[in-house]
Amino acid sequence: MEINRRDFVKLIGTAVAGIAVGGGAAAIMKIPKSLEHVLFSGPKKETWKLTACGRCPGGCSLRVRLIDKFPIQAFGNPLSPINDGGICSMGLTSISDLYHPSRITGPLKKVNGKFVSISYNEAYNILSENLKNVIKENRQDDIFIIAQTDSAVRTDLFNKFSKAAGIKNLIIDNYEGNSLNPYYDAAGDAPGFIDFEKCDYILNFGSRLSEMSQSPLYFSRSLIDFREKGYKITAAGSKLTGGIFKSDEWVRIQPAQFGELALGIAYVLLKDEQYDKNAEKLITGFDSIKKYILDNYYPDNVEKSTGVPSETIVQIGRKFEKAKAPAAYFDETILYSSNGTLNAQAIIILNALKSFKGFGKVKDSFYSSIINNANAASGNAAFNTFKNTIANKNSIKVLMISGSNFIFNNTDQEKLKKEISSIPFIVSFSSFIDETSTYANLIIPDHNDLEKLDLNFNESTGKSVITVQQPVVDPFYKTTDTGDVIISLMKDLGAKSDFPYTGVADYVKSIAKKLYDNRTGTLMTENKFTEIEKGLRKIGWTSDQYSSFDDFWDSLLEAGGWWNPFGDKDAFAPKINLAGKFPGKFETIEMPSKNKLTLNIFMKNLDYRGSMSLNPVLVEQFGHLWSVFYLTWVEINPETARRFSLDDRSSAFIKTSKGKFPVVVVYNSSVLAGNLDVPFGLGHDILGDKAGINPLMFTENIFDKVSGKPSLTETKAEIVSSSSRSING
Amino acid sequence: MAKYGMAIDLNKCNQCGACVTACKVENNLQIVSKESAAKGRVMQWMRLTNLSYEGNDPDVRPVTIPSLCVQCDDPPCTKVCPVRATYKRDDGIVAQIYPQCIGCRYCMANCPYNVKVFNWFKEDQPVEYEKCYNKDVAVRMKGVVEKCTFCIHRLQKAKEQAAAEHRKLNEEDYIPACAQVCPSHAFTFGDLDDPNSAVSKLKRDYRKFVLQEELGTLPKVFYLNAKSM
Amino acid sequence: MKRKSGFIILFIICAAAGFYLFNSAPKQSTGTGGVTFSHYVHTKQHNIKCKTCHQNVETEERAGIPTIETCSLCHSEIINPNSAEEKKITEYVTNNKPLLWLNYYTVPDYVYFSHRRHVKIGKLDCALCHGDMTEQKSKELNNYKPILMATCFDCHKQRNITTDCGNCHH
Amino acid sequence: MNNSQMVDEDEVLFKPIYHSGKGFYILAAALLTVFLFGVIMYVRQLVYGLGVTGMNQPVTWGFYIISFVFFIGISHAGTLISAILRLSKAEWRRPITRMAEVITGIVLVIGGLHPIIDLGRPDRIMHIFERGRLQSPLLWDMTSITAYFTASTIYLYLPLIPDIALLRDRGGRFNKLYTILSWGYQGTEKQKHVLEKAISILMVMVIPIAISVHTVISWIFSMTLQPGWHSTIFGPYFVVGAIFSGIAALIIVMIVFRKAYHFEDYLKDIHFNYLGTLLLVMSLLWFYFTFAEYLTTFYGHEPVEMRVFLYKFIGGYAPWFWLMVVCNFLIPLIILSNSKTKTITGILVASISVSVGMWLERLIIVVPSLANPRLPFQTGIYIPSLTEFSIFAAAASAFILGFMAFSKVFPLISIWEIKEGREESVRLVSDRLNQYLPSKGHIKKIV
Structure with a gap:
């Protein structure tokens, strides 16, 4: 058969078309990747589990929806007295971190500038060797721990570890601790919360209570109730955000000048002689401070330096002095300015003039008996120490970083980066390679919040609530709970340690055991009580019956938490000692000008x-x-x-x-x-x-x-x- | 037949945006790329919007409202749909049928509240987001219009649950995601036909206002003014 | 004429070759990673009810494909020593290896279909939609009953059930 | 008619059908490239989704809808002008009706496809037929465009039949096609009578259909609640605009083909002079409508409407708005009202300016309203992407290509009408004149 050119072209054309059609058909029949989960499906069983949100100190209880044991959604637990079914954006999306593709899947060691995967035992040995070497030379001061955790249990573990190993430089960066540090500085004690049952006027210095505070969801609801009752909120601040928006009056002021405003208001109270006489006993050196304020903080002077009209200052002062139980409130936000702590302490003086009537403290019996030093960051080193040490002496031998990405959230980052690279050994417990952990020599990744067991306490709500953060899913990767690493280290390094627990789970259970023994409270299964029930419960009657602790533990996990609906409160009125700070001087703040x-x-x-x-x-x-x-x-x-x-x-x-x-x-x-x-x-x-x-x-x-x-x-x-x-x- | 409606109390809303996120994750809304976002194609069924400012200097405050499909009783969007892809159900919910929609976007052009969004692309979604898809809600195909449905899948599930338990649908059985998650309980959701429901009571509140009342679209989502400062 | 048919044959051969070359669909076309599951053996011979394996059928919207745990209820020991397929499944059970099933009956993503609604509340028979699965012997679904929207519609209209689009499409 | 006479007096009209120059092929290749590029861009849009365009959340309609309105507007050139001229028995119409009708036919196809290009799911287009809702203006629109397309195609085809018969008789290529299409037309008295009757029925029918088409298109906009769209004069406003742009397009086409195919002998200055005057009248009418539309808006001073108004007058769309006014009003007014500038070149310039201006007018109507919706918080801007531009270019080149293809198969000027005119129009006109003139001054019959 002879084939001419035309036929040849036709033949090729047919062949190509054939292959294209066949291939196309095959491509269509191929199961696309996106459909695989539909085609190869499991039982698709839906379950719900209760846990606690670990995103902020708030302590909200979460209901997590799981399909085939994989969490897909999170909602608020309507029975939780803190969030009452509500949940914020962070909590709603907290699930997806679990599946984040950048999660570190196992311990990493840096070799020649690159991270290589190693086993946990190897990683742990490297860490403990390094620590042992430094401790052997008695140079515990050259070990720094920077831990950012809102978990009381973990804070406690870090405190115990540093005590056992003799490490002084423990920096706990947690919201509650930071907020209350000025109180600890001045009074050795801090109020637990604004007592919404007593308080009738809130003067808010820059805190965004319902947006970003120690428990935003709780404050969202409480502030609304507070205003519904007819009480007023005055907010001072530079920015009108949602949190400040829920106030009745807004005073525009630069955050760095809060202290002067507070003292200006204090001036009104002192001048009118309307302050609580108890204050004279509360404040050490009351007379000199009084004189200092009366001399320097005449409202017109304050107007000059802050720009707040003197009439406004007087008005606020009058409101503050008329209120039976006012609360001048601040939190961590105030610290981010050059006068930060000083401003906070000026506000503490203002509060002391009214004997802290608007504040309360949860009676020791509930928290402190259960966990020692639950939230306190007091006595720990400040981040400043780290910065000064690293800048001046350059002698830090070991740096342990847990949960903190301090390079990202600090200024002067270039300098920090340079200095941190000179530290010979850095261990990070981060789950991600972020701006800070990229400088680590060793990474032992922590579990995700949904894989951890923990207890959440939050005193700032004034409610005695403990929510259980239970693992809703088995760990995805070869990660280790940082708490477990710390406990192992404590056993290896701290000869004096008398810590009897084998791990975090064990420790958490021991805390729950105290609850079981104590029984002052109830499972978080309902949050409304009848009057009769209230009365019965107050005299110690309880309907909860458990055959054993294990039985109790199971019910606790199922209920997601434990709380004491009638937890007693203590009034808060500590001695204020501001020796050397007042009379003091505020740094002058440069105000915006035409071009600056x-x-x-x-x-x-x-x-x-x-x-x-x-x-x-x-x-x-x-x-x-x-x-x-x-x-x-x-x-x-x-x-x-x-x-x-x-x-x-x-x-x-x-x-x-x-x-x-x-x-x-x-x-x-x-x-x-x-x-x-x-x-x-x-x-x-x-x-x-x-x-x-x-x-x-x-x-x-x-x-x-x-x-x-x-x-x-x-x-x-x-x-x-x-x-x-x-x-x- | 129930007629579902929603009241949003601006006195309680503190603009935290939980409703926005809740809507996004509950309904598997696409996360768009940076380029698409720059072009103005972010997909939100619910958003927080600054309506205006109130008060005098120095205490000027924005009036920010959570805005979603107001579920008009006389919806302009359903009128113009050429294929009945959007229609008003008997229970008052204005539904969108994605497999029916031809993507002409006429309903979007005629929506005076601008609450409908279009799937300009089928964009690659982050893995961690895909894993958390809500299995009750379809992931929309490209080229169709989508909108808030008052979380109609929740209504279906609630009805089914009630039927399985041989009882009537209670008011608390069905609540859209935005209303459920609101930390300050600014949302009240319920049956407007029932004069005793919480939402009907709020409808008679003196603070009530609806958006663009003059258009006569009879929105079933209404707002309660913030109380004076 | 001859020439034309020659071209057609060439086209078919090439198409087949193209299909073979580009075909990357899973080679084991049914059952579980190589195991051929027989509905006939399970339901007709051993008289096992549908919901024994499809456990969620009355509680969830998805009927649920059995996991290896479900299989292990019976297959932890050998029932029929002659069956080659059973040997495979026992191997899976002893190793506790998860099974990957190929789903024949699926509803598209944009359709909401609840088994509970239809089986528990509506009290419908499985065979109404799925056909007689008890006769299903081989790996090919020889009496596969296609489910179209028209199928749903007919049934809903017959029983006077709502046909509102929004009830199934959301 | 003497069919055996090989050298026709209108030979120049047949010439384009049999002879194509080098320029023709180069131009065709260039246009085909542009067209194919547009097709590729459309396929890309099909694959990736409408996101490849510049449309966004508030501005959900853009280039495609603008082009749709614009092209459908041009389509009025045709049928409406030719029908009106035929109806009014204007003798000078003879060489221009065909071109006008061809414009309509081609442009309707192009314009009618634009809403489908605009669809997010063109694969579901059959839903419109299966479960269309007649309440939706889009359905009205589809119905009227289909009707208009049918009517105008027939209206193009009927007067073409005698010419096809001529071509068939000449022999040559496409003879089979001509034989089929000419329907055995031999030019007998009876055939002629039937044809003329059919044409006159159609030309009466086509006018209301044409007006309805553009009215309905305007209703797509004015039925909505959008500020700037919800207006009662949109119907006539769109129709006037459509005729306006139609005349401009017709003039451009006439001048181009006059030059390219040497039709100088058929399309004389007087045609352009008349059309120019018509363009001027439409320009004034357009200005009147525009003025009325915006004056009411401004006087009412409704905040919602004013946002759109200000956006057009001094805001982001001001350059386009004022360019539109210049193009649509000032330039035509200056050129066409002055006899010195009212030359063919001048008229061409005016027509091009009107075409641009009318495109801008559609832009001014569609985009600013969408960009400034009723609730002030979601505003948008619209920057078209390459896809939209290339599809517009493809549509424009498809228009020219269509014209070129038509000119290679059928005569662009109605030969039989010219012949008829030559034979009969003097008699007809003088007859008619004698009807109006006072009896004393009757002109003599010229036979």
Whole structure:
């Protein structure tokens, strides 16, 4: 058969078409990857488990929905007295961290600048060898531990470990501790909570109670009830966020000037002679402080330095003195300025003038008898110590980092990075390779919150509640609970240690055993009681019957927590000793001028340490309030913006002494004129979605002298329009 | 037949955004890429929006409302749909049938509340987000319009549960995700046909207002003004 | 004419070759990683009820595909020593290896279908939708009963059940 | 008619059918490339989704809908103008009706496809037929466009039959096609009578259909609650705009083909002069409607409407808005009202400016309203992507290609009508004139 050219082309064409059709058919028949989970399905059984949220100190109880033993959704537990069925964005999305593709799957060791996988035993041996070597030379001071944990159990373990090993430099970075440190400094004791049953006026200094505090969800509800009762809230602050929004009056003031405002109000109380006479006994050196205030804080003087009209100061003062049980409240937020601790202590003086009537403290019997030193960070070193040591002596031998990403959430990062690389041995317990753990020599990854066993205490709600954070899923990877590592180390290093428990689970159970023995309270199965029940329970009657501790433990896990609905409260009125601090002097704060604006870095609600960037939903929704997505924005008063001819939604640059960064301009009439409000939380360069900018990289090196916290509100900046192209909204 | 409605108390709302996130994760809404987000294609059925500012200087405050599909009783979007992909159900929920939608976006153009979103792309979702998909809700295909459905899958499940237990549907059985998670209980959800339900009582509250009442769309989602400062 | 049929044959051969080359569908077309499951043996011969293995059928929206634990209820010991398939499954059971099943009856992602609703509350027979599975002997589903939306619709209309789209599509 | 006469007096009209120059092939290849690129971009859009366009959340309609309205608008050129001219027995219509009708036919196909290009799920287009809701303006629109397409295709085809018969008789290529299409037309008296009757029925029918099409398209917008769209004059406004852009398109096509195919002898200055005047009248009418539309908005001063109004007048769309006013009103007014500038070149410039202006007008109508919805918090901007531009370019080149293809098969100027005109129009006109003129001044019959 002869084949001419035409036929040949036809033949080839047919063959190619045939292969294409056949291949196409095969490709269509192939099971796409996205369908595999449908085709190869398990029993698809749905179950619900109760656990506690570990994202913040709040102590919310979670209901986790599992399909085939895999958690897919989390909701609030409606029986929890803290969150009452509510849940925040962080809790809602906490599940997805479990599946995060960047999670470290096992212990890692750095060899020639690269991480290699090793076994847990090897990792543990390296860690304990290093510690032993330093301790052998009696150089415990060269060991630093930086632990960021809101868990009381873990804080306790770190405290016990450092005591056993003789390590002084333990830095516990937890929200509650940080908030109360000024109290511990001044009074050796701290109030537990605002007593909403007694309190009738709240003067809030920059705290965003219902957004970011020791228990945002509890405060959300309590503040609403508080206002429904007709009581007023006055908020002072530079930014009107949701938390401050729920106040009746807003005083615009730069956060660094809270102390002067507090003393101005104290002046009114002292001048009117309306302060609680008990205060004279409470405050050591009352007379000198009184004189100091009366001499220096005449409202007109305060107006000059803070810009708050003197009438407003007098009005607030009158409200404060008229209230039976007022509470002047502050929390960690106040510490992020150069006068931070001093400001806080001025507020403590103001509270002392009313004998802390608005505050309360949970009766010792519930918490302290169960766990010693539950939340206290008192007596621990401040982050400042670490920074000074590393900068001056350069003698740190071992650094242990647990849960903290301090490079990301500190200013002057370049210097920190340089200094930290000179430390010979760094061990990190992080679950991710983040900005800080990338400098580690050894990583022993911690469990995810959903894989851990823990107990949550939160005193700041005034409710005696203990929620159980139980593992809802078996550990996915070869991770180890940091608590277990610490306990093993304690046994290996601390000769004096008398810690009898084998692991965290054992320790947690021992705490539960105390609950079982004590029985002051009930399972968290209902949160409303009839009057008769209340009466019966007050006299010690309880309907709960358990055959053994194991029986109790099982019921506790099933109920998700334990609480004492009628927990007694103590009044809070400690002795205030501010020796050497008052009379003192506040640093003068440079105010925004015509061209020098103030860069005011604020934290997004619930994003305590910039960890939102881990979660894809939260990263996308970061700027949802202003419809700015994946970008860092600046909220600016329209009048200020017009002065620099910046349009709404246009892009601009903010210039500081450290450099410039791009932002999207957002008009917000409730921002202080002269302020540039920039959110913190985006801008991770190693971890998470690489979106936005970390404004901390551009702040000047201003720190609070006492706590070493960076000042986020005093950097001077300029703003320049970068182009007229507007961004979609 | 029940007629579902929702009241949002602005006096209680503190703009935490839990409802926004809850909606996103409950209904498997797509997470869009940076490029798409820059073009204005973020998918939200529920969002927090600054309606206006109130108060005088210095105490100027934004009026921020959680805005979602208001489930009009006389919805403009269903009128113009050429294929009945969006329609009002007997229980008042304005539903969207994704396999039916042809993607003409006429309903979006006619929605005076701008609450419908379109699947411009089928974007790759982060692994950790895909693993947490709610199995009760379809993941929408590209090219269709989607909207808030008052978490209609929850209604179906609640009805089924009630039927299995041989009882009537109680008011607390069915609640959309946003209303369920709200930390400050700003949402009240229920049956507007029942004069004794909590939401019906709030409908008679003096603080009640609805968005764009003048259009006569008869929204079933209404707001309660923040009490004066 | 001859030439034309020649081209057709060539086309078919090439198409088959293309299909073979690009075909990457799982080679074991049914059952569990190589095990051929027979509904006939289980239900007809041993008289096991559907819900013994599909345990969630009355409690969940998905009937549930049995796990290896379910299989191990019977297959922990050898029942029929002559069966080659049983040997395989006993191996799975002794090693506690999870089974991957190929699902023949699936509803698309955009359809909400609840077994509880239909089996427990509606009291429908499994065979109404799935056909007579007891006759299912080989690995090919020879009496596979396709379920289309029209099938649902007919039944719903017959029984006077709602046909509102939003009840199944959400 | 003398069919045996090989050298026709209208030979130049047949020439394009049998002879194509080098330029033709180059142009066709270039246009085909543009068209194919557009097709590729559309396939890409099919694969990835509508996200490849520049549309976004508030601006859910963009280029495709603009093009849809624009092309359907141009389609009015055709049928409406030719029908009106035929109906009014304007003798100068003879060489231009065909081109006008061809514009309609081609552009309707292109415009009618745009809503399908705009669909997120074009694979579900059959849903419209299976379970369409007649309450939706989109369905009205589909119905009227289908009706218009049917009517205008027939209206194009009927006057074509005698010409096809001519071509069939000449022999040559496509003879089979011509034989089928000519339906055995031999030019007998009876056939002629039937044909003329059919044409006159159709031309009366086609006018209301054409007006309904654009009214219905305007209703797609005005039935919604969008600010700036919810207007009662949108129907006539769109129709006027459509005729306006139609005339402009017709003039451009006429001038281009006059030059390319040497039709100078058929399309004379007087045609352009008349069409130019018509364009001027439409320009004034357009301005009147625009003025009325915006004056009421401004006077009412409703905040929602004013946001759109200001966006157009001084906001983000101001450059486009004022360019539209210049293109649609100022340039035509200046050029066409001055006899010195009202040359063919001048008219061409004016027509091009009107075409651009009318496209801008559709843009001004569609986008600003969507970008400024009723609730102020979600505003958007619209920057079209390459996909939209290339599909628009493809549509434009499809239009030209269609025209070129048509000119290679059928004569662009109605030969039989020219011939008929040559034979009869003087008699017809003088007859008619004698009907209106006072009896004293009757003109003599010229035979």
